[in-house]
Amino acid sequence: MNAALQAPVEFFRLLLAVIVVLSIATAAGELLRQRYDPKGDNPVIENLNARISSWWGMVALLAIAFLFGRVGVVVLFAFLSFAALREFLTLTNKARADHWALLASFFVVLPLQYILVYVGWYGLYAIFIPVYAFLFMPILVALRGDTDRFLSRVAETQWGLMIAVFAVSHVPALITLDIPGFEGRGVLLIAWLVVVVQGAEVLQYLFGKLFGRRPIAPKLSASKTWEGFAGGTMSAVVLGSLLSWLTPFNVWQAALMAVLIVTMGFFGGLVMSAIKRDKGVKDWGHLIAGYGGFTDRLDSVVFAAPVFFHAVRFLWAAG
Amino acid sequence: MNGGAVTAGLRRLAARITGDAIVLFARLITAPRTIWQGIEPVPRQRIYYANHTSNGDFVLAWASLPEAMRRRTRPVAAADYWLTTPLRSFVGKEAFRAVLIDRNPETRSEDPVALMVAALNEGASLILFPEGNRNMGPEPLLPFRTGLFHVASRRPDVDLVPTWIENLNAILPKGEVIPLPLLCTVTFGKPVHLRPDEEKDVFLTRARNALLALKPKEDA
Numbered sequence: 001m002n003a004a005l006q007a008p009v010e011f012f013r014l015l016l017a018v019i020v021v022l023s024i025a026t027a028a029g030e031l032l033r034q035r036y037d038p039k040g041d042n043p044v045i046e047n048l049n050a051r052i053s054s055w056w057g058m059v060a061l062l063a064i065a066f067l068f069g070r071v072g073v074v075v076l077f078a079f080l081s082f083a084a085l086r087e088f089l090t091l092t093n094k095a096r097a098d099h100w101a102l103l104a105s106f107f108v109v110l111p112l113q114y115i116l117v118y119v120g121w122y123g124l125y126a127i128f129i130p131v132y133a134f135l136f137m138p139i140l141v142a143l144r145g146d147t148d149r150f151l152s153r154v155a156e157t158q159w160g161l162m163i164a165v166f167a168v169s170h171v172p173a174l175i176t177l178d179i180p181g182f183e184g185r186g187v188l189l190i191a192w193l194v195v196v197v198q199g200a201e202v203l204q205y206l207f208g209k210l211f212g213r214r215p216i217a218p219k220l221s222a223s224k225t226w227e228g229f230a231g232g233t234m235s236a237v238v239l240g241s242l243l244s245w246l247t248p249f250n251v252w253q254a255a256l257m258a259v260l261i262v263t264m265g266f267f268g269g270l271v272m273s274a275i276k277r278d279k280g281v282k283d284w285g286h287l288i289a290g291y292g293g294f295t296d297r298l299d300s301v302v303f304a305a306p307v308f309f310h311a312v313r314f315l316w317a318a319g
Numbered sequence: 320m321n322g323g324a325v326t327a328g329l330r331r332l333a334a335r336i337t338g339d340a341i342v343l344f345a346r347l348i349t350a351p352r353t354i355w356q357g358i359e360p361v362p363r364q365r366i367y368y369a370n371h372t373s374n375g376d377f378v379l380a381w382a383s384l385p386e387a388m389r390r391r392t393r394p395v396a397a398a399d400y401w402l403t404t405p406l407r408s409f410v411g412k413e414a415f416r417a418v419l420i421d422r423n424p425e426t427r428s429e430d431p432v433a434l435m436v437a438a439l440n441e442g443a444s445l446i447l448f449p450e451g452n453r454n455m456g457p458e459p460l461l462p463f464r465t466g467l468f469h470v471a472s473r474r475p476d477v478d479l480v481p482t483w484i485e486n487l488n489a490i491l492p493k494g495e496v497i498p499l500p501l502l503c504t505v506t507f508g509k510p511v512h513l514r515p516d517e518e519k520d521v522f523l524t525r526a527r528n529a530l531l532a533l534k535p536k537e538d539a
Binding site: 082086087089090094096099102103106285286 | 497
């Protein structure tokens with residue numbers, strides 16, 4: 001059995017297109033460096049080039065996972081969840097009494113959630129963290145008896161699980177949906193979601209840099225502007241429609257779905273910025289060059305994925 | 320071939336593999352971020368003196384050094400902890416090649432300062448926790464014991480590098496065995512040297528302040 005044969009032909013077409021776009025971006029970044037930054041000391045250009053090379057790594061990782069189908073996607077997102085949860089819980093309120101609850105978050109709740117997604121048990125993975133982890137984790141903490149900042153400790157841990165595990169797991173869950181006429185092509189839906197949301201982020205950034213005047217939430221982020229949001233969203237919607245051949249949607253449906261996920265992604269980024277401000281950090285982590293942490297890269301996907309998942313499940317999936 | 324030499328060779332190999340495995344594990348769990356602030360990671364002879372909140376401290380400081388420097392760097396650790404079981408003794412003495420000191424002045428046969436200076440004279444760098452004990456309280460840093468001063472006065476040429484380890488206390492609180500996977504930062508700062516005729520307390524305060532200065536600012 002050749003696992004690579006599981007990937008539909010559209011996947012390779014998309015991969016080729018992404019490689020072309022990244023090659024152009026790499027060449028442009030190199031040109032900018034030669035023209036304006038020969039010494040390598042312009043922070044904007046250096047950051048841009050660091051981001052582009054990070055993109056190569058991310059695309060390679062995603063492509064390998066997609067080639068392995070359901071297993072690959074579930075395992076990849078489980079590791080991304082692990083990295084994001086680690087970043088999130090590094091910044092939350094903790095006490096010694098939380099040790100077992102935190103260990104359970106990483107080594108029991110997270111793997112169980114992804115096993116449930118892998119076997120496609122929707123009835124349980126949709127409520128496992130919001131109901132069962134929500135009720136049992138504070139019991140583990142309460143048993144240790146430390147009541148200092150108890151509510152904020154359990155609430156912040158639960159938030160970490162909801163964001164980094166529950167929401168992220170809705171991306172691989174897309175592959176388990178049974179969509180008539182779309183059998184065996186679930187990875188394409190994930191690829192479409194990731195390309196549109198991440199593309200929107202890049203486009204919003206570009207439009208913001210070029211035309212940005214009025215910040216949406218000046219206290220949170222000077223770089224998130226109404227102009228960037230509007231320009232980035234509209235161009236990402238065009239991108240989503242152009243890529244409708246990856247999805248079970250027609251062009252108009254793809255455009256509407258793109259509006260939904262891009263808007264959720266944008267405001268998700270805003271919420272995550274608010275948390276970073278609250279915790280006094282600029283980035284969630286340090287492992288992705290040019291971007292900071294995994295959570296910095298995932299924040300928009302986190303907010304888009306569950307809403308997208310339910311919209312597809314409600315409107316397209318069978319049964 | 321001599322059987323004893325083969326056993327000793329295998330034992331050294333096992334010790335090296337154990338050390339590398341522990342470093343890899345520490346890196347996977349905590350993804351430590353290493354910051355060299357006002358100092359370069361070059362193989363000079365140094366004493367890295369660090370804050371001590373967890374048993375994992377020196378593993379992390381050790382894992383943060385580039386490999387060539389790590390091979391020459393020995394942690395200074397408490398004999399009463401590392402000699403209690405054969406496994407701990409193997410890990411402590413052979414994998415980490417720790418300089419084991421007896422913290423109790425009444426029972427000890429060898430002077431800790433003499434042991435540390437002997438290790439320095441053999442060319443090793445050291446990782447030292449000048450607070451003496453793990454810090455369990457709300458204070459960021461306990462007062463320093465005098466060991467750092469005595470070692471520095473016998474080897475004033477060696478760089479004393481302040482090393483701040485952030486967040487390890489949450490990863491492995493006292494009494495816990497399984498570490499939590501959280502992010503860690505190890506910051507190496509500008510080296511300190513004992514000045515000629517500098518008083519003990521003045522020097523210890525200066526060294527302590529240099530270490531405190533590396534502590535990341537508290538959340539607003």
